[in-house]
Amino acid sequence: MDGTVDLKRELPCYRARRDAPQVVDVPDLQYLMIDGHGDPNTSVYADAVAALYPLAYALKSAARAELGRDHVVMPLEGLWWAQDMDAFTTARDKSRWDWTLLILQPDWITAGMVGDAVGRLGSGRRRPERLADVRLETLSEGRCVQALHVGAYDDEAGLLRRVHEEFLPGRGLVPAGRHHEIYLSDPRRVEPARRRTILRQPVRELVDDRR
Numbered sequence: 001m002d003g004t005v006d007l008k009r010e011l012p013c014y015r016a017r018r019d020a021p022q023v024v025d026v027p028d029l030q031y032l033m034i035d036g037h038g039d040p041n042t043s044v045y046a047d048a049v050a051a052l053y054p055l056a057y058a059l060k061s062a063a064r065a066e067l068g069r070d071h072v073v074m075p076l077e078g079l080w081w082a083q084d085m086d087a088f089t090t091a092r093d094k095s096r097w098d099w100t101l102l103i104l105q106p107d108w109i110t111a112g113m114v115g116d117a118v119g120r121l122g123s124g125r126r127r128p129e130r131l132a133d134v135r136l137e138t139l140s141e142g143r144c145v146q147a148l149h150v151g152a153y154d155d156e157a158g159l160l161r162r163v164h165e166e167f168l169p170g171r172g173l174v175p176a177g178r179h180h181e182i183y184l185s186d187p188r189r190v191e192p193a194r195r196r197t198i199l200r201q202p203v204r205e206l207v208d209d210r211r
Helices: 045-068 109-122 157-170
Strands: 022-026 030-038 077-079 098-105 135-139 142-150 173-176 181-183 197-204
Touching: 022 197, 030 045, 030 197, 045 098, 109 135, 142 157, 157 173, 157 197
Parallel strands: none
Antiparallel strands: 022 142, 030 098, 030 135, 077 098, 077 181, 142 197, 173 197, 181 197
């Protein structure tokens, strides 16, 4: 068996500087995904997380047994959006948020392996309620701006405003995808003030229609 692969160490886009936005190019990557809506401090969100992690660990075990390949289970990530970015940066109205939760998968994990793992988990007595809602899908983000936020999730708004109101306009960039968060710290073990979260925004160049 090869050594254990940690994609956080192998992919440059999983590193960021604290409070310092920078432009990065993100390759196409595949994730376990599950969708939801509303406040993340609810059972709906908890049920989504509870469906992702057992499947991620089942796939890790399957890859070891079937392929002789091992990998570190990646941290939880989230895509967040609303009809108006004000819901994130100013109003922080969590009831208006839509989200997709993600866990990155190495490229040797296949849809067939996911289907088999879902079948095994689904036949157990502790079957996750939303297991059938999880899918394997490739996310194409391309050019992005990202920075590391250290602190409580509810304190992200200041950095997000700087990205959207200063950094992007100053470089002729506009948002071109959903707000993406990578939760490097386990919130069950790390106090809010020390939590590390990469904030990522896909972007494109602003086209001047007056030309």
